[in-house]
Amino acid sequence: MNRKICVIGLGYIGLPTASLLANRGYQIHGVDVVQSTVDTINHGDIHIVEPDLHTFVKSAVNSGHLIADTKPTKADIFIIAVPTPFHKGFIPNINFVVNATKSIAPYIEDGNIIILESTSPVGTTHKIESILKNSGIDTSKIYISHCPERVLPGQIMRELVENDRIVGGLTKEATKKTIEFYKTFVKGEVIATNAKTAEMAKLTENSFRDVNIAFANELSILCDKFNIDVWELISLTNRHPRVNILKPSAGVGGHCIAVDPWFIVHASRGDAKIIKTAREVNNYKSRWVIEKIKNSSLEFEKKYNREAKIACMGLAFKPNIDDLRESPALYITEELISNGLDILAVEPNIKTFNKFNIVDYNIAIKEADIIVFLVAHREFKDLKITNDKEILDFCGVYKN
Numbered sequence: 073m074n075r076k077i078c079v080i081g082l083g084y085i086g087l088p089t090a091s092l093l094a095n096r097g098y099q100i101h102g103v104d105v106v107q108s109t110v111d112t113i114n115h116g117d118i119h120i121v122e123p124d125l126h127t128f129v130k131s132a133v134n135s136g137h138l139i140a141d142t143k144p145t146k147a148d149i150f151i152i153a154v155p156t157p158f159h160k161g162f163i164p165n166i167n168f169v170v171n172a173t174k175s176i177a178p179y180i181e182d183g184n185i186i187i188l189e190s191t192s193p194v195g196t197t198h199k200i201e202s203i204l205k206n207s208g209i210d211t212s213k214i215y216i217s218h219c220p221e222r223v224l225p226g227q228i229m230r231e232l233v234e235n236d237r238i239v240g241g242l243t244k245e246a247t248k249k250t251i252e253f254y255k256t257f258v259k260g261e262v263i264a265t266n267a268k269t270a271e272m273a274k275l276t277e278n279s280f281r282d283v284n285i286a287f288a289n290e291l292s293i294l295c296d297k298f299n300i301d302v303w304e305l306i307s308l309t310n311r312h313p314r315v316n317i318l319k320p321s322a323g324v325g326g327h328c329i330a331v332d333p334w335f336i337v338h339a340s341r342g343d344a345k346i347i348k349t350a351r352e353v354n355n356y357k358s359r360w361v362i363e364k365i366k367n368s369s370l371e372f373e374k375k376y377n378r379e380a381k382i383a384c385m386g387l388a389f390k391p392n393i394d395d396l397r398e399s400p401a402l403y404i405t406e407e408l409i410s411n412g413l414d415i416l417a418v419e420p421n422i423k424t425f426n427k428f429n430i431v432d433y434n435i436a437i438k439e440a441d442i443i444v445f446l447v448a449h450r451e452f453k454d455l456k457i458t459n460d461k462e463i464l465d466f467c468g469v470y471k472n
C-alpha cells in the first residue's frame with residue numbers, strides 16, 4: 073500500500089481528510105499557504121470548528137503521522153483540497169487548484185496518484201493534466217483522478233468514512249488505482265466513472281439541493297402573502313408518500329450550495345434555467361427577509377415613538393456551526409447595521425468578530441424589542457422569551 077500522502081489545503085475538507093488518514097497509519101504531509109494554520113495544526117490544535125476534528129488532529133500530530141508545512145514534499149499520493157470560489161459575476165475561479173497543481177509539480181514522480189477533491193467546474197481534472205504536462209511531467213506515467221468531497225459540515229468525520237464516493241480518473245488505470253486507495257478507509261461504496269462525469273455529479277448534487285430549497289423558500293414567501301403557516305403546510309404536504317419538501321430559511325449559504333450551481337450556469341450558455349432561477353430565488357429570500365425586518369422596525373417606531381432594538385439570532389450559514397462563508401444571516405445582519413438599525417448580533421458559536429460586537433443570546437433576548445431568528449441554533453430552541461417581544465422566525469427555530 074502507498075503510505076505517504078501530501079494533502080494540499082488544510083481547510084474544511086483537507087484537514088479532516090489528512091487527520092483521518094494519519095489515524096489510519098498513513099504518513100501525511102499537510103500543506104497550507106497560511107503559516108498560522110500550519111503552526112496551529114503542528115501544535116495539535118485546529119483553526120476551524122468541526123465536531124471530533126480536534127481529537128483526530130491531536131492524535132495524528134502526537135503520533136507523528138501528521139506534519140503541516142507551507143511547502144509540499146515527495147509522496148505516493150497527492151490530494152488537492154483547496155477552495156473553488158467564483159470571481160465577480162459568478163465566473164468560476166479555479167486559481168487555487170491551478171496554484172496547488174503548480175506547487176506539487178516539482179515533487180511528482182512516475183507512479184504517483186494525483187487526486188482532485190475540490191468541487192470543480194467540468195474540465196478541471198483535464199486542466200490539471202495539461203498544467204503538469206506543461207511543467208515537463210510525462211502524465212502517461214502518473215494517475216490523475218477526480219474524487220469529489222461530499223461531506224456535510226457538522227458531520228464531516230463520520231461522513232468521510234460512511235458516504236459513497238465517486239471516482240473519475242483520466243484513464244481506467246487511474247480510476248482503478250484511486251478506488252483502491254479510497255477503499256482502504258471508506259465504508260461506503262466507491263464507484264467508478266470518468267473525470268467529467270464525476271465533476272458534473274458533484275455539481276448536480278448541490279444544485280439539486282439548491283433547487284429544492286428554493287422551492288421551500290418560494291413557498292414561505294407565498295404563505296406569508298396568504299397568511300398561512302408555511303411550516304404547518306410543509307409538514308402536511310410531506311405526508312404524501314412522494315412529496316418531501318425541504319426547509320425554508322433566511323437564504324442559502326455556505327461555500328458549496330450557494331456557489332457550485334453557478335459553475336453549471338456559467339458553462340450552460342443559457343440552458344441551465346431552473347438551476348439559475350433557484351439561485352436567484354434563494355438570494356432573493358435574504359433580501360425579502362431584510363425588508364420584513366425593516367418593516368417591523370418601522371411599525372414599532374410608529375407605535376412606540378422610539379427606535380426598536382433588534383436581536384439578530386445567528387450569523388453562521390447554518391445551524392450549530394461557526395462557518396460564516398456566504399452566510400445569509402451575516403449578510404442580513406450587516407445590511408441592517410449599515411441601514412442604521414439598532415442591532416444586537418448574536419452568534420453562540422463565535423466569541424469575537426472583527427466587524428461588530430457579538431452579544432450573548434440571554435442578554436440579547438432581554439434587551440431587544442424585536443427578536444429575529446435567522447439560524448436555528450440548538451441554543452435558541454428553549455429560550456424563554458417574554459410576551460412583550462415581537463418574534464420574527466425565518467428559520468423555524470421552534471418548528472424543526
Ligand code: SAJ
Nearest residue numbers: 222223224277278281318319321324325326328329389390
Ligand atoms: N438549507 C435550507 N433548507 C434546508 C437545508 C439547507 O435553507 O432544508 C440551507 C442551510 O441553512 C445552508 C445551506 O442551505 O445555508 C446549505 O446547507 P446544507 O446543510 O444543505 O449543505 P452544506 O452546504 O453544508 O453541504 C453541502 C452538502 N451537499 C448536499 O447535501 C447535496 C454536502 O454533502 C457537500 O459535501 C457540501 O455541500 C460540499 O462541500 O459541497
